[in-house]
Amino acid sequence: AQSVTQPDIHITVSEGASLELRCNYSYGATPYLFWYVQSPGQGLQLLLKYFSGDTLVQGIKGFEAEFKRSQSSFNLRKPSVHWSDAAEYFCAVGPGGGATNKLIFGTGTLLAVQP
Amino acid sequence: SAVISQKPSRDICQRGTSLTIQCQVDSQVTMMFWYRQQPGQSLTLIATANQGSEATYESGFVIDKFPISRPNLTFSTLTVSNMSPEDSSIYLCSVGTTANYGYTFGSGTRLTVV
Numbered sequence: 546a547q548s549v550t551q552p553d554i555h556i557t558v559s560e561g562a563s564l565e566l567r568c569n570y571s572y573g574a575t576p577y578l579f580w581y582v583q584s585p586g587q588g589l590q591l592l593l594k595y596f597s598g599d600t601l602v603q604g605i606k607g608f609e610a611e612f613k614r615s616q617s618s619f620n621l622r623k624p625s626v627h628w629s630d631a632a633e634y635f636c637a638v639g640p641g642g643g644a645t646n647k648l649i650f651g652t653g654t655l656l657a658v659q660p
Numbered sequence: 661s662a663v664i665s666q667k668p669s670r671d672i673c674q675r676g677t678s679l680t681i682q683c684q685v686d687s688q689v690t691m692m693f694w695y696r697q698q699p700g701q702s703l704t705l706i707a708t709a710n711q712g713s714e715a716t717y718e719s720g721f722v723i724d725k726f727p728i729s730r731p732n733l734t735f736s737t738l739t740v741s742n743m744s745p746e747d748s749s750i751y752l753c754s755v756g757t758t759a760n761y762g763y764t765f766g767s768g769t770r771l772t773v774v
Contacts, residue, residue, distance in 0.1 A: 579763070588666075588752060588767035589703075635702060639763070646756075647693060647718075648763055650703045 547572050549638050551651035558626050559659045566621040566654050568636030578619040579637040579648065580610055589635065595619065606630070631658045662687050666753050666766030673743055673773050680739045681769045683753030688733035691756035694726070697768070698749045706751075709736040743773045 550569045558564055570576060577596050581589040593604025600612040610621045619636060633655045637648040663686040673679050683692065692709040706726055707715040715728035730736045740747050753766040 581765070586770070589765040591661075591764070646691075647705045647708065648703075648754075652702045 547638065547649050549636050549649055549651035551634075551636055551654050553654045554652070555655045555657070557657040557659060560628050561625050564621075564623045564626045564630070564656070566634050566636075566656070568619045568621065568651060569617050570619065570636070570638045571617065572638050574640065577639045578610075578612060579639065580604065580608070580619075580621045581635045581637060582606075582632050583635065583653075584632045592621070592634075626656075626658055628658045628660065631656055662689055662755050662764045664753055664755060664764055664766035666769060668769055669767060670770040671772070673771065675744050675773055677743055678739055678741045679743065679771060680737050681751055681753070683736045683738070683766055685734045685755055689755040690733070692730060692736045693754040693756070693763075694728060694736075694738045695752045695754060695765075696749045697752060703752065706738070709738075740771065743771075745773045747771065748773045 548571045552567050579594045580592040582592050583589050592608050593602045593610055595602045595612045602610050608621055608623050610619055612619050633653045635653045636651040639648045640646045665684040667682045671679055694706040695703040696706050697703045705718050706721045707717040707728055709715050709728050709730040711730045711733055725741055727739045738751060748771055750768045750770050752768045754763055756763050
């Protein structure tokens with residue numbers, strides 16, 4: 546069955562520290578992978594996406610993610626966290642071939658940033 | 661990427677009533693989706709809105725409860741019918757485009773049923 550697992554429900558980091566949010570997926574075919582961020586009371590904003598090619602993907606706001614096929618993972622990283630990064634982060638997987646089908650979302654990781 | 665306008669942004673409704681949520685896109689898109697995000701939960705797909713035909717519903721969601729319209733390639737509505745407090749959620753419209761293989765989300769409708 547297709548699924549996305551985000552093992553960490555809640556993470557707290559200090560401002561300026563590095564961040565890694567974990568995402569593991571189960572998908573039968575070649576997946577398209579996404580990371581979204583949701584600030585309180587807001588919709589979802591796309592941080593980055595992976596379809597093919599270079600397995601290290603750069604996104605907005607200084608985020609990057611690395612696709613590791615052997616580990617079925619697509620972890621999100623940021624070298625130095627800012628207080629404005631406090632939000633909920635969702636990993637999602639979709640079918641290859643274009644954005645013509647639903648996304649499957651993980652349960653999300655809530656990030657808190659300490660001053 | 662496409663820009664989505666979703667209305668209303670929030671509403672408080674009485675149980676037993678219905679609310680229609682609108683999703684307007686600034687360009688023609690093939691696929692439109694409606695998601696529900698219950699409090700503290702992730703997103704769950706309700707249905708895919710198909711232009712010119714009936715929506716395709718996911719398991720656990722039915723047309724009588726969540727009727728959907730898609731009159732053209734830029735607009736869709738989702739109605740939450742006969743509401744109960746369990747329907748209190750954020751409802752999000754999303755569109756998919758093959759041009760850049762992206763999915764864009766509206767800002768959501770925060771619904772509270774009392």
